[in-house]
Amino acid sequence: MSVATTEPLPGSAPKQRRGAADERVAGVSIVARLLQRPELGALIGALAVYVLFSSVDATPGRLFTTIAGTQNWTDAASTYGIMAVAVALLMIGGEFDLSAGVMTGTSGLLLGMLITKEQLNVWIAIVLVMIFAALVGVANGFAVVRTKLPSFIITLATFFVLRGVDVGVTLLITNTVRFDIGDAAPGFASAHALFGSTFLAPYNFQDAVLWWIGITIVATWVLTQTTFGNWIFAVGGDANAARAVGVPVSRTKIILFMYTAMSAALVGIMVALRYKGIQSGQGVGQEFFYIIAAVVGGCLLTGGYGSAIGASLGAVIIGLAQIGIIFAGWDSNWYYTFLGVILFLAVGLNTLVRRRAASSRR
Amino acid sequence: MSDNQRIPLLEVRHVSKYFGSVIALRDISMQVNAGEVTCVLGDNGAGKSTLIKILSGVHPHDEGELLVDGKPVRFTGPREARRAGISVVFQDLATVPLMSIWRNFFLGSEPTLGAGPISKLNTGFAKRVMREEMAKMGIDVRDPNQAVGTLSGGERQAVAIARAVYFGAKVLILDEPTSALGVRQSGIVLKYVVQARERGLGVIFITHNPHHAFPVGDRFVLLNRGRLMGSYVKSETSLDELTKMMAGGEELERLSKELEKMASDPEMKQVARQLAEEAG
Numbered sequence: 149m150s151v152a153t154t155e156p157l158p159g160s161a162p163k164q165r166r167g168a169a170d171e172r173v174a175g176v177s178i179v180a181r182l183l184q185r186p187e188l189g190a191l192i193g194a195l196a197v198y199v200l201f202s203s204v205d206a207t208p209g210r211l212f213t214t215i216a217g218t219q220n221w222t223d224a225a226s227t228y229g230i231m232a233v234a235v236a237l238l239m240i241g242g243e244f245d246l247s248a249g250v251m252t253g254t255s256g257l258l259l260g261m262l263i264t265k266e267q268l269n270v271w272i273a274i275v276l277v278m279i280f281a282a283l284v285g286v287a288n289g290f291a292v293v294r295t296k297l298p299s300f301i302i303t304l305a306t307f308f309v310l311r312g313v314d315v316g317v318t319l320l321i322t323n324t325v326r327f328d329i330g331d332a333a334p335g336f337a338s339a340h341a342l343f344g345s346t347f348l349a350p351y352n353f354q355d356a357v358l359w360w361i362g363i364t365i366v367a368t369w370v371l372t373q374t375t376f377g378n379w380i381f382a383v384g385g386d387a388n389a390a391r392a393v394g395v396p397v398s399r400t401k402i403i404l405f406m407y408t409a410m411s412a413a414l415v416g417i418m419v420a421l422r423y424k425g426i427q428s429g430q431g432v433g434q435e436f437f438y439i440i441a442a443v444v445g446g447c448l449l450t451g452g453y454g455s456a457i458g459a460s461l462g463a464v465i466i467g468l469a470q471i472g473i474i475f476a477g478w479d480s481n482w483y484y485t486f487l488g489v490i491l492f493l494a495v496g497l498n499t500l501v502r503r504r505a506a507s508s509r510r
Numbered sequence: 511m512s513d514n515q516r517i518p519l520l521e522v523r524h525v526s527k528y529f530g531s532v533i534a535l536r537d538i539s540m541q542v543n544a545g546e547v548t549c550v551l552g553d554n555g556a557g558k559s560t561l562i563k564i565l566s567g568v569h570p571h572d573e574g575e576l577l578v579d580g581k582p583v584r585f586t587g588p589r590e591a592r593r594a595g596i597s598v599v600f601q602d603l604a605t606v607p608l609m610s611i612w613r614n615f616f617l618g619s620e621p622t623l624g625a626g627p628i629s630k631l632n633t634g635f636a637k638r639v640m641r642e643e644m645a646k647m648g649i650d651v652r653d654p655n656q657a658v659g660t661l662s663g664g665e666r667q668a669v670a671i672a673r674a675v676y677f678g679a680k681v682l683i684l685d686e687p688t689s690a691l692g693v694r695q696s697g698i699v700l701k702y703v704v705q706a707r708e709r710g711l712g713v714i715f716i717t718h719n720p721h722h723a724f725p726v727g728d729r730f731v732l733l734n735r736g737r738l739m740g741s742y743v744k745s746e747t748s749l750d751e752l753t754k755m756m757a758g759g760e761e762l763e764r765l766s767k768e769l770e771k772m773a774s775d776p777e778m779k780q781v782a783r784q785l786a787e788e789a790g
Contacts (some may be wrong), residue, residue: 395617
């Protein structure tokens with residue numbers, strides 16, 4: 149009895165190569181390899197959306213495909229991308245974080261408070277915000293692994309708690325619904341240059357784009373090339389099987405919640421520094437965009453499967469749609485409908501993929 | 511009952527386990543030798559799971575002794591049992607379906623290149639070793655990236671067994687490896703059981719199916735309601751006898767009488783007669 153590859157694809161002739169076992173690895177066709185990739189659907193989707201919006205572009209001079217247009221959609225996609233990658237890793241690990249959106253607001257507001265009310269150096273404030281976010285992540289993760297309740301519920305609770313705190317505390321301290329951060333604060337200039345500025349002078353791409361690309365590369369490497377990445381797939385794929393072979397399931401999940409919350413803090417810091425202030429409602433509702441990006445990027449809602457690059461491509465689709473619809477001169481409300489349809493298609497595709505991967509031959 | 515002079519790989523002496531006032535196991539003794547298959551037979555609730563959990567370090571035993579290579583041990587956790595060379599292949603918990611074969615094979619004990627936070631999975635090594643080890647079980651893996659979920663039930667058990675053997679298992683505990691499988695796949699798993707035995711492992715084969723146990727087993731331990739109902743080497747027993755004991759002869763007889771009393775229609779009488787026959 150031998151283990152055959154997945155069903156032979158039409159067009160690929162049956163292989164009769166004999167000899168060293170290693171040669172037969174090459175016998176798996178490139179097409180089959182490609183179809184195994186979770187991000188394939190998102191890549192095709194992103195290309196299709198790009199072609200669509202470049203053809204309906206109604207701006208004078210058809211700006212969508214120019215560098216200026218690219219600056220626009222990468223700006224929109226970047227913060228979604230940073231978060232989508234974190235949410236994707238968490239989702240591959242089998243969990244959700246509905247508080248990821250509001251955490252961007254909470255973190256930005258905390259930064260504003262530390263800078264304006266406590267007169268802290270911006271860099272010290274950033275470190276404190278990151279520590280705070282890590283603690284929120286640990287709290288989420290700990291609550292999930294301890295209670296064994298669905299993370300959907302636990303983080304929904306966190307979401308609502310933070311949402312109330314954001315507005316309530318901001319009102320108490322400032323009597324308004326926002327913190328304004330003056331650029332006179334110590335350390336502001338350097339922090340702003342790193343988190344809230346632009347690069348490529350005449351076109352002014354946002355710093356966030358570089359962060360997004362860097363985070364995607366690191367996350368992909370961690371996920372596919374490290375032991376921890378192996379554990380992420382395992383705890384999401386089958387936590388009991390993982391535990392049975394000695395994978396520290398709880399620790400892996402808690403670290404993923406920490407990473408997600410700290411990514412939200414990074415985005416919150418970026419927003420607060422870039423706009424020199426932050427609204428108390430910042431980030432509310434964004435969590436669904438992150439989940440959409442992750443799922444469109446090939447992550448299974450049930451965990452155990454997905455990719456960071458896919459999630460980034462999902463964020464590209466969101467960015468393209470958001471800017472493309474404006475450039476096309478359409479009513480921007482269609483943006484939500486468009487994303488809904490994309491999500492629906494992506495989930496359909498993912499389900500097919502999983503049936504292929506998980507169904508056993510008996 | 512045992513006539514050989516070797517020190518058993520694993521020996522259980524008069525072990526008992528209580529959960530509060532519930533007696534999960536009482537006075538269980540058995541032994542596992544290298545190159546032998548010890549079958550643990552019992553119906554649901556007989557205490558098979560508790561026995562596995564004691565042997566694999568999940569639960570400590572309350573009374574009696576556990577000896578590995580003749581030395582008494584007391585495991586504080588599954589890792590310690592694994593370090594002592596005792597590995598469990600759980601029927602459902604063996605592998606992660608969506609992960610590739612090589613990732614499953616090394617899950618929890620990943621080989622890495624480099625040290626510290628920037629250490630990288632040694633993918634090439636992992637794939638090569640996995641294919642070599644699977645080849646030893648007679649399985650030719652063509653694509654190491656293939657998801658385990660696409661393998662048949664028997665092959666998935668084989669991955670788990672090959673993994674346990676590669677990571678130094680001397681005693682392999684197979685928990686109901688055939689219960690969820692069809693006839694053909696069960697046969698394949700039994701083949702792996704024999705293979706593991708021939709490679710010098712001590713195998714504990716947990717099952718409630720004497721038809722699967724008898725052909726591959728060297729020793730048979732029967733459990734019933736937490737107690738040792740019998741312990742035999744192969745020459746002392748037969749498939750019929752095992753089947754009868756598994757079915758719980760006396761209990762079946764009583765059941766058949768009760769049925770007879772209740773039965774008014776001829777069909778039920780027929781069932782009762784069959785039960786009585788089986789009970790001997």
